[in-house]
Amino acid sequence: xxxxxxxxxxxxxxxxxxxxxxxNYSYSGSPELFWYVQYSRQRLQLLLRHISRESIKGFTAxxxxxxxxxxxxxxxxxxxxxxxxxxxxxxxxxxxxLVFGKGTRLSVIA
Amino acid sequence: NAGVTQTPKFQVLKTGQxxxxxxxxxxxxxxxxxxxxxxxxGLRLIYYSASEGTxxxxxxPNGYNVSRLNKREFSLRLESAAPSQTSVYFCAxxxxxxxxxxxxxxxxxxxxxx
Numbered sequence: 001x002x003x004x005x006x007x008x009x010x011x012x013x014x015x016x017x018x019x020x021x022x023x024n025y026s027y028s029g030s031p032e033l034f035w036y037v038q039y040s041r042q043r044l045q046l047l048l049r050h051i052s053r054e055s056i057k058g059f060t061a062x063x064x065x066x067x068x069x070x071x072x073x074x075x076x077x078x079x080x081x082x083x084x085x086x087x088x089x090x091x092x093x094x095x096x097x098l099v100f101g102k103g104t105r106l107s108v109i110a
Numbered sequence: 111n112a113g114v115t116q117t118p119k120f121q122v123l124k125t126g127q128x129x130x131x132x133x134x135x136x137x138x139x140x141x142x143x144x145x146x147x148x149x150x151x152g153l154r155l156i157y158y159s160a161s162e163g164t165x166x167x168x169x170x171p172n173g174y175n176v177s178r179l180n181k182r183e184f185s186l187r188l189e190s191a192a193p194s195q196t197s198v199y200f201c202a203x204x205x206x207x208x209x210x211x212x213x214x215x216x217x218x219x220x221x222x223x224x
Contacts, residue, residue, distance in 0.1 A: 009150065034212070044153075044200065044215040086153060094204070094211045095160070097143055097168065102152035 002027050004089050006101035013077050014109050021072040021104050023061075023087030030092040033063055033070040036100075038084040047072075047085070057081070077108045112136055116201050116216035123191045123223045131186040131199055131219050139205030142184035143168075143213070144176065146197040153200065159184055191223045 003026040013019050025031060035047040048056045050063040050070060061072045070087060087101040114135045123129055135142065143158040145168075155168030159178040173195060175187045184203075188195055201216040 043217045100153040
């Protein structure tokens, strides 16, 4: 069964501090992992996906198959990073629906 | 391009009433989805349609029906609304856009059942 676990419901950090949003997954095949973000009063949007290996808005995430993790990191948090973050997983082929974690609300304090 | 468009944005129903949430996408995507978003529960899949003419149940299908009217449109119907269906509903579509096979969401529909 596919499962995505985000252990923190809420994460509060000070502006300029490093951020790490945790995501662990369970999947029997080859997964594709995503991070989606929802800013206040906006629709969910893709932040990044593991196969693209990009840095978006200063965020990076590395897929660790040994630890079945896909943690989202940013070295210096900004106030505009405050949002709801969802980790999601589907099959690498894209043939299965995305399964989402319960989300982590990031609050960056000035 | 509008992307994924959902209507209505807000709706208040009384218990037992019925309603249909409409969703349309203009990206020529094959797959479409309905999720509900509840505090502390994240996004849960209600129904999806992998292609025109097919629909499948997701994690929480009870109390809902769907119709994939054509490639563009995927509607969600509540036949007899219950307070437990108070939620924010998101439609999404998935397909190759700008070279990436990703999920694109609508703006959401906030439903309150009294």
